[in-house]
Structures are given as C-alpha cells and as structure tokens.
Amino acid sequence: MAKKLFMFEKPLGMRDTLPFLYELKKQVRSVMAEEIERWGYEFIETPTLEYYETVGAASAIADHRLFKLLDQQGHTLVLRPDMTAPIARVAASRLYEDGNPLRLAYNANVFRAQQREGGRPAEFEQIGVELIGDGTVAADAEVISLMVALLKRVGLDRFSVAVGHIGYVNALFLEILGNEERASVLRRFLYEKNYVGYREHVKSWPLSSIDQKRLLDLLSLRGGTDVIEQAKTLVTSEEGRRAADELAALMAALWTYGVAEAVKLDMALVSHMSYYTGILFDVYAEQVGFPIGNGGRYDDLLAKFSRPAPATGFGLRVDRLVEAIGETDVRGDIECIVFSQERLAEAVELAEAKRAEGKRVVLQHIAGIRDIDAYSQRYRSIVYLLGRGGQ
Amino acid sequence: MLTIAMPKGRIFDEALELLRRADYALPPEFDESRKLVIDVPEEQMRFILAKPMDVVTYVEHGVADLGIAGKDVLMEEERDVYELLDLHISRCHLAVAGLPGAKMNEIAPRVATKYPNIASTYFREQGEQVEIIRLNGSIELAPLIGLADRIVDIVSTGRTLKENGLVELERIAEVTSRLIVNPASYRLNGGNIERLVDRLAAVIPQS
Numbered sequence: 001m002a003k004k005l006f007m008f009e010k011p012l013g014m015r016d017t018l019p020f021l022y023e024l025k026k027q028v029r030s031v032m033a034e035e036i037e038r039w040g041y042e043f044i045e046t047p048t049l050e051y052y053e054t055v056g057a058a059s060a061i062a063d064h065r066l067f068k069l070l071d072q073q074g075h076t077l078v079l080r081p082d083m084t085a086p087i088a089r090v091a092a093s094r095l096y097e098d099g100n101p102l103r104l105a106y107n108a109n110v111f112r113a114q115q116r117e118g119g120r121p122a123e124f125e126q127i128g129v130e131l132i133g134d135g136t137v138a139a140d141a142e143v144i145s146l147m148v149a150l151l152k153r154v155g156l157d158r159f160s161v162a163v164g165h166i167g168y169v170n171a172l173f174l175e176i177l178g179n180e181e182r183a184s185v186l187r188r189f190l191y192e193k194n195y196v197g198y199r200e201h202v203k204s205w206p207l208s209s210i211d212q213k214r215l216l217d218l219l220s221l222r223g224g225t226d227v228i229e230q231a232k233t234l235v236t237s238e239e240g241r242r243a244a245d246e247l248a249a250l251m252a253a254l255w256t257y258g259v260a261e262a263v264k265l266d267m268a269l270v271s272h273m274s275y276y277t278g279i280l281f282d283v284y285a286e287q288v289g290f291p292i293g294n295g296g297r298y299d300d301l302l303a304k305f306s307r308p309a310p311a312t313g314f315g316l317r318v319d320r321l322v323e324a325i326g327e328t329d330v331r332g333d334i335e336c337i338v339f340s341q342e343r344l345a346e347a348v349e350l351a352e353a354k355r356a357e358g359k360r361v362v363l364q365h366i367a368g369i370r371d372i373d374a375y376s377q378r379y380r381s382i383v384y385l386l387g388r389g390g391q
Numbered sequence: 392m393l394t395i396a397m398p399k400g401r402i403f404d405e406a407l408e409l410l411r412r413a414d415y416a417l418p419p420e421f422d423e424s425r426k427l428v429i430d431v432p433e434e435q436m437r438f439i440l441a442k443p444m445d446v447v448t449y450v451e452h453g454v455a456d457l458g459i460a461g462k463d464v465l466m467e468e469e470r471d472v473y474e475l476l477d478l479h480i481s482r483c484h485l486a487v488a489g490l491p492g493a494k495m496n497e498i499a500p501r502v503a504t505k506y507p508n509i510a511s512t513y514f515r516e517q518g519e520q521v522e523i524i525r526l527n528g529s530i531e532l533a534p535l536i537g538l539a540d541r542i543v544d545i546v547s548t549g550r551t552l553k554e555n556g557l558v559e560l561e562r563i564a565e566v567t568s569r570l571i572v573n574p575a576s577y578r579l580n581g582g583n584i585e586r587l588v589d590r591l592a593a594v595i596p597q598s
Contacts, residue, residue, distance in 0.1 A: 119452060160578040193473040196569055200477075222581070264578065284575040289453015291574065
C-alpha cells in the first residue's frame with residue numbers, strides 16, 4: 001500500500017490539463033496571442049529557473065510563495081513566480097539598447113507556492129505584455145486598451161477593470177501624515193482591503209477634522225471620470241495633482257480607444273505594497289471570484305538590473321479566463337478511420353488526403369479496439385474500411 | 392441577486408435584526424433549523440448558513456458575494472476580501488487566559504487555541520517563543536488538565552473562564568462582526584453592494 005501512496009497524487013496546487021481543457025486553453029491562448037502580435041508586440045521565452053537573488057528578489061511575489069531549490073553549486077534558484085522580472089532582466093541585459101520603447105509579450109507558466117486548500121493552482125499559465133522604456137500616459141493607455149481588446153476577443157462580456165494610481169495615494173498620505181512610516185500603515189490597510197481598520201486608524205490619530213475627512217473621503221472615490229475632479233480637491237501637492245492629471249489623460253485616451261466603458265476608477269486601489277509606481281489596475285470577470293489579471297507601471301524594476309527605465313504591462317491568467325468564459329463544447333474535431341489489415345493501403349491513402357485538407361484524422365486498426373461502441377463515441381465521425389474491398 | 396454567507400446562531404440573529412432595521416423586508420421567522428440556503432426573492436437575496444470559520448472561505452472564493460464574519464475569523468484566516476463595515480454586533484475580545492498564578496513552562500511553554508495563527512503572531516510579537524496546540528473547542532479544558540500553560544480564545548462575558556477557574560491575563564484584540572465582500576463582486580456588483588453598505592451603515596449601533 002505504502003509504495004503506491006503517491007501514484008496518482010500531485011504536489012499541492014499542481015494540475016493536469018486533459019484534452020478537453022487543453023483545447024479550450026489553446027483556443028483562448030491563440031486568439032489572444034494573435035491579437036497581441038497585431039499590436040506589434042514580440043513574444044519571447046525565458047528559462048523556468050532563475051536565480052533567487054536576482055529575479056526572485058526583484059519579483060513582485062512574496063518570498064514565502066516562491067518555489068526554491070539549489071543548483072549543484074549551491075546557488076538558490078526559483079521557479080519563476082512571474083514573467084515581468086525575467087523580462088526586465090532580458091531587456092536590461094540584451095534588448096533595451098537605444099533607450100527607445102520596447103514591446104515584448106509572453107505566454108508562460110509561472111509558479112507560486114500555496115499552503116491553503118485546493119481551488120488554487122500553484123502553477124498556472126499567464127499571457128501578457130511589457131512595454132519598456134516608455135513613461136508616457138499613452139503607454140499606460142495602450143496596455144489597458146490591449147488588455148480589454150484581448151478580453152473582448154475571447155468573448156468575455158462581463159468584466160471590469162479597476163484603475164488607480166499609487167502616486168496619488170502616496171502623495172495624499174505624505175502631505176497629510178508627514179512621514180512615510182504612517183503612510184505605510186495606511187497603505188497596508190488599503191492593500192489588505194481592510195477599510196474598517198483604515199477608518200479606525202485615521203480616527204485614532206490626532207489629525208484636524210479636515211485632514212481626517214480627506215483621508216476618509218479617499219475610500220469613496222470610485223467611479224467614472226468625474227471622480228478625478230473630486231480627487232483633485234483632496235490633494236494640494238504637486239505630485240498629487242500630477243497623478244490626478246495623469247488619470248485624466250488616461251481616461252481621455254481610453255475613451256479614444258473605445259474601452260473606457262469597461263474601466264472604473266478606484267483611487268484607493270493598492271494592489272501591491274511597493275512594486276508599482278504609477279497607474280495600476282486589476283481586472284475581474286463575472287463567475288470568477290478572483291482577479292483574472294492585473295498590471296500597472298513599475299518604473300523602479302529595471303533599475304534593479306542596472307538599467308533604469310520606465311515600464312508598464314499586464315498579465316492575464318489563462319486558467320481563470322477559461323473559467324470566466326465558461327464551458328463551450330470545443331471537443332477536438334477529430335475523424336476516425338477504422339480499418340482491417342486487408343485495407344491498410346486504402347486507409348492510409350484516405351487519411352493522407354483528409355490530413356492534407358487540414359482535417360484531424362485518427363487511423364485505427366480494428367483489432368486494437370476493445371469496445372467499438374464506446375470507442376466510436378469519442379469521435380465526430382467514423383469511417384469503416386473493413387473486409388475485402390467490397391464496397 | 393446578492394448571496395450573503397452568515398454563521399448560524401447569535402451573529403445570524405443580530406445581523407438579520409440589522410438588515411430589518413435597514414428596511415430590508417425579511418420574513419419574521421427564518422426556518423434555520425435544517426436549511427443551509429435560504430432565498431428571499433422579494434429582496435433578491437440569498438442567505439448561506441455556514442460555520443463561522445467557513446464564511447470567509449465562501450466569500451473569498453466568490454460563491455458568496457458578501458459575508459458577515461467576526462474579526463477573530465478574519466485575523467485568523469487572512470483571506471483576500473474587502474472588510475467594508477464594522478457592524479458593532481456580537482462584541483467580544485480575544486484574550487490570553489490561564490490558571491491564576493501559574494507560570495509559563497520555561498522550556499516549552501504551550502498555548503492551546505482554536506486560533507493558531509493569531510496566537511503564534513501575538514506571542515512572536517511579544518518576543519516569546521511558545522508551542523501552539525490546536526484544539527477545536529472547549530479550550531478552557533487545556534490548562535485544567537495540563538495540556539497547555541495558556542489558552543488564546545474569545546471572551547465575551549468572562550463567565551466560562553470564571554466557571555473553570557481561569558483568569559484573563561492579556562487582551563489581544565477587540566472583536567466585532569464585520570461585513571466582508573468578495574473583490575470581484577465588489578467590482579462587478581458595485582451598485583447593489585454599495586446600497587446595502589450605505590443602508591447598513593445608517594443603522595449600525597454606534598458604541
């Protein structure tokens with residue numbers, strides 16, 4: 001018994017992709033990859049294993065969620081937890097040369113350890129883009145528009161992109177609270193989505209009632225473009241106003257792209273404690289409780305690879321997208337030719353002809369089948385070439 | 392349609408009372424004896440009755456849009472959900488308790504609790520190294536029979552502690568029930584949820 005204990009088991013969070021799901025994922029993936037290429041992005045691949053001290057440390061994923069292992073020289077390696085850090089590494093060392101914008105895309109599996117219950121894969125496929133070397137709001141608008149275009153292309157109709165600006169949050173906190181320490185306390189409450197704790201803390205600090213109200217008002221700054229005007233009245237600093245202006249420019253561009261309908265501003269959005277530096281966003285879809293993707297501006301990352309450059313991008317989770325799209329019958333459109341020995345030549349000829357037309361054809365010897373009824377259920381159609389050529 | 396996960400028992404009763412005061416037309420009597428899912432079509436609401444610790448799981452996975460959960464559960468489980476409102480109901484607190492005068496074992500001090508995360512975080516922050524023993528109920532038993540030196544549990548009136556000859560030693564945190572929301576529902580069903588939050592906020596008893 002003990003010997004067989006792990007025979008069918010997989011490590012926590014690891015999944016098999018069986019044919020049905022594979023077809024579905026392939027469709028979603030290829031539609032999106034095609035659209036990404038149409039926007040002029042170039043796909044690249046990077047290794048599954050990276051050094052912990054470089055890519056591992058630069059990644060946005062928390063340390064305890066990294067899969068770590070040792071190579072033969074004793075260096076700590078990680079299974080890549082995201083694609084942004086490896087792409088930043090490649091861009092910094094090879095591709096980002098003349099300081100002009102670089103548009104890269106990826107489609108890869110990433111790994112994030114998890115200790116909780118099932119329902120959360122530890123390895124999952126991401127598809128996304130990185131736009132490196134362009135600090136303009138137009139770049140932010142482009143990646144958001146591309147992301148929305150992809151979601152529409154795969155047939156998702158009910159989804160929502162929540163957009164915020166970490167520069168605005170930081171500016172507001174700093175001008176009211178005066179120091180980074182207090183600002184980071186409040187930022188953590190927003191990151192943890194704990195609005196109750198945020199309100200309690202704001203009320204417990206000795207602030208003027210006006211400043212308290214400014215901090216509390218931040219929580220309700222959600223909605224369309226009109227939110228930006230309100231947001232501007234809360235800040236006085238140059239940085240705060242500039243962040244609000246950037247959002248205004250972003251929204252204007254998103255209207256031009258025709259995707260603003262799918263976007264909701266949320267000035268209190270903090271999707272990571274320190275990674276993002278400007279406009280950031282999360283995307284949610286009906287039927288899926290977790291975000292299906294996220295992204296934003298990360299102008300500090302490339303500097304970690306000694307090549308400072310502004311950058312923005314997004315990553316979408318293929319597994320959750322498939323869940324959001326729901327089950328559609330994409331069973332492989334496969335035909336089957338069942339033959340007996342005498343008619344092998346005829347069967348091969350027929351199969352080759354069909355395959356040349358681009359059809360998917362299975363060639364199966366009748367003697368290899370145990371239960372013909374069950375077997376024939378698997379295919380869209382079956383041709384029998386049995387007995388001596390008597391038809 | 393909003394799906395709301397709630398723990399059975401006292402929190403459920405108090406939460407229903409709040410919803411009624413917020414002008415939600417809920418039936419006067421809920422048959423909560425057996426049913427796990429209760430629909431209230433007039434208000435486009437569905438209630439899921441769950442174990443307190445499970446409410447956060449249902450909400451995080453998105454099978455419930457909203458939930459009502461104690462702060463103790465939220466602290467223990469650390470789920471990715473929005474904590475939007477303190478409902479100020481089911482008030483109690485998390486505390487460290489033990490036998491009066493009993494010293495912590497110096498070599499391997501042991502703490503029994505239903506809340507292993509909260510307990511280990513708390514003692515780590517105090518700079519104390521303790522061993523956590525997880526129990527599922529009747530935590531008060533542990534110090535009495537020598538399983539642990541201390542317990543970490545919720546205390547509302549303190550009667551259970553007293554009846555078992557235990558005393559409260561340290562207070563960890565105040566606990567009330569919170570309204571929690573799944574992040575995707577918060578984005579996609581925003582209008583309905585916002586109305587519910589506003590109506591509830593208006594009737595929450597201020598302490």
